Amino acid sequence: MTKLSVEYIQPSSPTPQHKRNIKLSYLDLLHRPTYASILFFYEAAVAGAGADQSQIIRRLKDSLADTLTSFYSLAGVVHVGKDDAHIDCNDTGAEFIESRVDVVLADVAAERNVDDLGPYVVAESETKAPLVVKVTFFKCGGICVAISLLHLAADGGSAAIFADAWAKTCSGKPDFAPPTFEAAEYFPAREFPDHHNGKFMPLGDENFATKRFVFDEEMLRVLKRKAASKSVPYPSRVEAISAFIWEHFIAMANSSPEPSTGAIYPAIQAVTLRGRTNPPVNLKNVLGNCYMLAFAKHEATGDSAGGEEGFYQKLVQEMRNSIRKIDGDYISRSQEGDDYLKDLQGFSARQAAGELMDGCVFSSWCGFPLYEIDFGWGRPVWVSTAAVTVRNTTILMGTRSGGAIEAWVNMEKDKVDLLQRKIDLILEEDRH
Template sequence: MEANMQIFSTEIISPSSKTPDHLKKLQLSYLDQQAPPVYVPLIFFYQADELRGSISTNHVEISRQLKQSMSKALTSFYPLAGRIDHDNFVVDCNDNGATFIEARVCGKLMDVVQEPDIEKLKEYLPVDPTGGNIGDGTLVLVQVTYFDCGGIVLGMCFSHMLADFTSIMGFVNAWAATTRGESEFNQFTFDLASHFPPRDFLGSDFWQFFTSNKKLVTKRLVFDKEKCASLKRVASSPSGSTVKDPTRVEVVSALIWKNFIEVAKLNNLDAKKNFVAFNSVNLRPRTSPPHIMDNIFGNCFTTAIAFSGTTDVAKTDQSTRVEEFHDLISKLRMTFKSINDEYIKEAKNGGNYVKNLSSLVALILKGEVGWCSLTSWTRFPVYEVDYGWGTPIWFCTTAFALRNSAILVDNKCGDGIEAWVNMNQECIEMLETQIKLI
C-alpha cells in the first residue's frame, strides 16, 4: 500500500432491523453453486466539485450517513449481512454484517483517474480481489477513501457466490438512494433456489484450476467510439460475412477471443484443440412471460458456451487455422440467441446443462480444450450511482482472480468499452498491438 494511504477506521455494519426468524436460512441455487468463490471488485470515483447537495463535505458526516444508510439498505438485502454455510448450500442470515473501512490519502483524485495503475487501484478496495478466496466469509466489504483535494473513492467487494452483477447493482443503487434520503428503490426477491434447486455440481478442484495463481497480467484496454465503429466495419465487410449490425460487445469480445486463440496456437504449433469462450448471460430479461424474474436476487445467469470449431466437445482434432473475426462474432451471436425461454425452462431442471458443462470442464482440466471467459457489464447504470454528491467521474473494476478472463465495462460517454483483461503477457501485448492498428 502507498505510504500516503492511511486506514483510520474499520467497522462492522449490521442491518438496522433484525432479520426475522423465518428468513434466517436462505437456500442457494445451483446457479449460485457454479459461481466462482471470489470477490467482485467495483470502484467509484467522485470528484471534489461534485460533492454537493444534502451531504456535507465534512468527512465525519459523510461516513456517518454512509454507515447509517448502508445499515438500512442491508435490512432489505439481509442475505448480504450473513455468512454462507458451504456444507448445506445455504446462507445463514445471521446479521453478522458487512465491513466498512475508512481511509485517507494525500494527492489528487484526478491523477489516479487520468493515469490508472492496476496495482495501485487495488489500494482503494477493502480486500485484495486477486486472493482467490473470500477470507473470513464476509459477503460485502466497502472502503471509502477521502482525498485531501476533497475527492472520494468508494471501493466495494462482493462475494460472487451470492450475487451476480445485477444483484450487486441492485444493492448499490438501493444504498445510494437511501443515502440521498429516498425510500423508494427496486425491491428484490430471494427465491432463486425455487427456480434452480441446488445440485451436485462439478468437482472440488474446479475453481482451483480457473483461479490459478500463475503469473498473469491485468490490463485496461480502451475501445473508444471510433475504434468500436472500425471493428464493426471490419466485421461486416468480408465477402461471405453474415454479421449484420454487430454490437460493441460482440466485436470487442470476438477480438479478445481471436487473439487468445492465436497466442495459444503460436505457443503450441501442433495444437489442434478446440477453443471455447464462456459468456455470462443474464437470464432475467430472457424469460417468457417477460419480467417475471426481473428483480430476483442471486447468480441468475448462465454460462453460454461458444465453440471456435465443432460444438462436439469430444472432438479435439481441429485445424490449426484460427477462424475469421466475423466467424467468431457469428458464433457468439448464435450462442447468445440460444439462451431463450425454452433454454431456461430446461435449465431449471439442470440435468443436461450441468452434465454438458461438467463434461466440457473435464476436457479443460485435461488440457484438451482451450478456454477464455467473457463478461459484459455494459448498459448497467454505473455512472448514475449518486449518493448525493453527483454521479461518478469514473467507474472501474481492477485485477481479479479468474485467469483467461475479460470484463467489459461502458466508458463514461456510453459509446465505447473499457476491457479489463486478465491473461498472460503475450496475449495482452498482441491485443495492445491490434488496438493500435484499428
Template sequence: MELQILTKEIIKPSSPTPSHLHRFNISLLDQLSTAGYVPVILFFPNSNGAPSFHERSHRLKKSLAETLTRFYPLAGRPRQNSYIDCNDDGAEYVEARANCVLSDFLKEPTPDLLAQFLPIKTEAPEAADGGRMLLVQVTLFECGGMAMGISFSHKLVDASSISVILKCWSAAALGSDPVEPEFLQASLVPPPEGIPIAVPPTDLGGKVKCSSRRLVFNGQEITVLKSKAATDITPNPTRVEVVTALIWKCAMKAATQETKPFSPNLSVMSQTVNLRKRLTPPSPDYSIGNLVGNFVTDPIPASEKDLKGLVELLRDGVKEFNKNGIRRYEGKDCFAKILEGLQQGGGLFMRDDVAFYICSSWTRFGLYEMDFGWGKPGWVSIGSIMFLNFVVLMDTKDGEGIEAWVTLKEDEMASFQNDDELLSFASVNPRVLI
C-alpha cells in the same frame, strides 16, 4: 501512492431480521459460483458544494444500515456452500486516506494500485464459507475526491445484483423510496437433495503467472469495428460482439506466436448470459442472486484470423442458447442438465491443446447513474480479476464505448498488448478523464 487505514467498523441492519428469515438457502447457481468476492470501485471527483468526507461517510453508513435491512442476507454469513446464516453480523466498513490527488492517480490506474481501494482480496476463500457477505472501503484523496470500493460475496451476487444493490443504497442515501429486492429462492434453480456441491476454486489460473490490462474502445472506434465485422448473417453486430471477437482474435494470435514452445490447436469462447429475461416466467428486474448462464462456442482452429467469422460464432452461440440452452436452467431436472453442460465445457477447459477464453459483460447496468448525494461517479472500475483468459466488459462513462479488462498469461500479454490490429481500435490503459 500509499493508503492509510483510518477506521474500521461494522454496519448492522437498521432493523433486526425476523427469526423466520434467519436461514436463506442459496440456489444451485449460487453454489456453483466461484469462492471469492465480486469487486466494484466508484470514483467521485470533489465537486463544488460537496459535503465533507465525514458527512459523506456518515450518510453512506446510515443508508447502508437501511439497505442491509432490505438486503438482509448481505448482513449474514455464508455456510457450507449451502445457505446464508442471516444473523445480522453486518457489513465491514473501512475509512482510508490516499496521499495523492485523484487526477494524478487516474493518469495510470494499474491493477495493483486499484486493488488498494478494495476492502478484501477478490480471491479470499471465506467469501464462500464464514466470511462477510459485504465489505466497503471509502478512501479520501488529498483533493477531496473519493473512491468507494465494494466487495460482494459471489455466493449471492452477480453483476446485475450489484446494480440493484447500489441503486437501492443510493436511493436510501438520497432519502428516496428504494424498490424492494426480490431474492431468488433456491427452488428457482434447486440444488440436488443430499448431494453436497464443492465450492469451485477461485484461482482459475492455477500457478500460471497472469497479467491484466485495461483496454478502452471509444464509441467512434466501435462504429468502425462494427462496419468491419458486419456480414449478411450479422449485418448489425453489437458492440459487445465486435469487441469480444477482436479481443478473442488477438488473444489467439498471442497464444500461437511462433516463439512459443507449445501452442494450442483449438480455441473456444465462453460467454456469460443473464438469465433473468430469458426464463419462463421472467425474473423481476430487481432480483438478487446468481442468475447467470453461459454458452461455449464451437471449437475453432486457434490460428483463426477471420473477425467476421468470430462475430458470427458468437451470434450463433446466443441464438442456440436462447433456443435450447436456456432449458438447462428450467424444470426439476435442471441439476442433471446443468451438470452435463459443465462437463462438456470443463472437458474443453482442461485440455492443453484448447485455448479456453471466458467473457463477462457488465454493460447496460447503469453503474454510472449511482448518486449518493454528491454527484455521479466519474469512473467505475472492477480493478481486475486475475482469472486466466478472462475478459470483463464495462461501459465507458458516455455509454457508447467499452472498457475491457483482459487477463492472460504474462508472456502472451506482452504480445497481445502490442498487437497492431488491437491498437488500431483500442487504447491500453489510457488516462481516465472525469
C-alpha cells in the same frame, strides 16, 4: 493508505425470523468464495470538498443500514456444508472500512493504472462477509466507494442492483424495487463434485496480469463494420470487441499467425438470466448468481478465410449462436433437469482430456447503469473494477461518456504488448 476504522453495519430493522434462512442455488455453488468489486470515484467538488468527512461517513453508514433491511442477505453469514448451503441472515452486518490516502483523485483518474487500484478494495475478508464496503478519502476531498460482494452469494448484476438502491437511499430518494431471494427455488442446490466453474476457469498466477484497454467510438465503428456478415448483419459493440480479443488470443496461442488445423479454441461468455425467462419478472430483480455460461468453440480448419465470411466474422457468429442457446426453453430444462450442468460437465471433461486449447472468458457489465450511481454527490467521474483474477478473463465496462468501452483483460504478461499493438492498429489498418 491509512485505515481509520472497521465496523460492521447491521440492518436498521431486525430481519424477521421467517426470512433468516436463504438457500443458495446451484448457480451460487459453482463459484469460489472470492470477491468481485466495483469502484466508484467521485470528485471533491461534488463529494463535499471542505465538508465534514465524519458527516459523510455517518450518512453512508446510516443509509447502508437502511438499505440492508431490504438486502438482508448481505448482512448475514454464508454456510456451505455437505448437505446444506445457505445464508444465515442473522444481521451480523456488512463490513465497512474507512480509510484515507495521501493522493489526489485527479492523478488516479488520469492514469487509470490497474496496479494502483489494489489498496482501494478488499480482496480478502477473514469473516467472509457477503458484503464489504471500503470508503477512501483522497487528500483533495474526493471519495472512492468500493463495493465487494462474495461471489458465492451474488454476481455483478446483484452488485449493480445493490449499489443503485444504496445510492438512492443515501441521496434521500429510496425509490428502488426491493430484491427477491428466490434463485434457489428455480435452481435448487445439486450434487456436482468437481464440476464447479473454477475447474475450467483457473486463477492466474505470477505470470499473469490485468491490463485495461480502451476501445473508443471510432474503433468500435470500425470493428462493428468488419464484424458484420450475412449471418450477423448488425453485431453489437460487445460482440465486436469480444470476438476481436478471442481472435487474438487464438493467434497468440500459436507460433504462426494462423490457427493450428484441428485445434479447438473455446470462448466462455457469461449470460445474464435476468429478463430471459418467461415471464421475465421471475428473475428480474433476484439477488444472487443469476447467469449461465455460454460455450462458443472454434475448430481451426486451416482455412481462416472461411469462404464468404472471414475468420473474425465467423467468431462473431459462433459467439452469438452460443448465447442464443440460453433461451427460455434451455433455462426451463436447466431448472427441471440437468441441461446446464451436463454442458458444464461435458466442457470440463473435454478440457481435462486435453481436447481444448486454453479458453478465454468474457463478462460484460456494459448494460449496468453504473455511471448513474449518485450518492448525492453527482455522477462518478470513473467506475472501475479491480485486478481480474481468473485466467484469460475479460470484463467489459462502459465509460462516463457512453461512447467507448473499457476491456479489463487478465492475460500472460509477455503477451500484453502484443494485444495492445493489435488494438493500436485497428484504425491504422482501416485507413489502408
